[in-house]
Amino acid sequence: MGKVTGLREDDRGLVRDFLGAGSPRASGFIVTLYGDVAAPRGGILWMGTLIESCAAQGISESLVRTAVSRLVENGRLAGERIGRKSYYRLTKAAEAEFSRAAEILYSPPPSSKRFLLALGARDLPEGWARIGPEAALAPEGTARPRNCVILATETLAGVESLPELARRLWPLEAVGAAYRDFIETFSPIHAALSAGPPPDGATALALRLRLVDHFRAAALADPRLPAQALPADWPANAARRLFVTLYLSVAAEADRHIGLAFRNSDGLLPEQTAMTDFRIDALRREIAA
Secondary structure, X not given: OOOOOOOOHHHHHHHHHHHHOOOOOHHHHHHHHHHHHHHHHOOEEEHXXXXXXXXXXXXXXXXXXXXHHHHHHOOOEEEEEEOOEEEEEXXXXXXXXXXXXXXXXHOOOOOOOOEEEEEOOOOOOOOOEEEEOOEEEEEOOOOOXXXXXXXXXXXXXXXXXXXXXXXXXXXXXXXXXXXXXXXXXXXXXXXHHHOOOOOOHHHHHHHHHHHHHHHHHHHHHOOOOOHHHOOOXXXXXXXXXXXXXXXXXXXXXXXXXXXXXXXXXXXXXXXXXXXXXXXXXXXXHHHHO
């Protein structure tokens, strides 16, 4: 990470140390980069932009090229060469995947109030937990399996046993640990940003991408169970509020930097689009509520 400006001296050092202390996994970070920056702006990035943005996270050019090649092989990116420059766009399949992830990150649906019970389901979408040969359970709002009977459940007795049952059926311990790690990692950054002016655009974007990359791992793994099935100290709400607050605090400078430095096959990316405006408005409404 280069020079950090726009913050007090002590806070500049904290942010610089944070961005320089270890690097995110290249392929996962590139997915974050496309989801946060490229997808709402057409889904195409120049390889040079990918390399420069990843370099700010300590990811080498060779790792970027290897990760992009793997994402192409996996059907998530498609490449195009124009002259001597290479550009990579999201595939149609990846666009659908990124749209689902973006909903959870930027405009999550309300928390589930009850469970769904599937009887006779063979192929289960993600989020369902099998509780017997012919039965499976999932929070309301989960994609529904086909060719089966689905019932909406109401807890009539044994509510106090739901957290233990949920712990056995879903990876709540791992997800809770991921949320707590997020809070521990980004609370000092929140304190630094709250104490003075915002950082410069390049630093704001680097922080935002690291923020999304870290939070995404927990949020996308969260089964989003009804509150009565969660532990009393469940950290999701605190992590979510920290994520939204930090994202909004750096969004304007980060988007301005994107408009000045990020390129696709047509030139510079727009600073704002209808989709980026929608995301910011949704986060503002959420934090206001």
